Amino acid sequence: MIVNNFVLxxxxCELAIEVFSGFRKANVLGKVxxxxxxxxxxxxxxxxxxxEREEVFRLKRVKQKKDFDKKQEENKRRQDSADRKALEQGILPDDKEDAKKPSPTPAAPSPKDSS
Structure with missing residues (x-):
């Protein structure tokens, strides 16, 4: 009987050690x-x-670049169309530059020259 009690x-004791070990592991999990x-x-x-913020910024930049390129292309097409119309009207490209400039008006004679 003493042997049975000793075995129990x-x-x-082994069970208590395991329980404390379990508590220690749970403590480590919770605190570390x-x-x-x-x-x-x-x-x-x-x-x-x-x-994600960088990607949104990058997408905005790409969109701005595409819009800018699209506007430049549209302006180029308009300019080419205007050049074709000018050629059809008989204005040469060099003349077109002159056509944009106002024609020089003769200067009025100064009062000193009239005496």
Missing amino acids: FVIF VIPRLNVTTDYINSELEEK
Whole structure:
């Protein structure tokens, strides 16, 4: 009977050691592992948000560039169309520059010259 009680005592001691070991592991999880994982997930989320902001900025820049190029192309087409119309009207490209400039008006004689 003493032997049986001793065996039960040893079993309970081993069980108590395992329970305390479990508490220690749970404590480590709650105070070390989980906070580290939270910090890691926060870092990953911030990096993903930053990349998303960069991508939005990049897309805006690309759109601006496309719009700018499209406007330049449209202006070039308009200029080419105007050049063709000018050629059809008989204005040469060199004359067209002159046509845009106002014709020089003769200067009025100064009062000193009239005496």
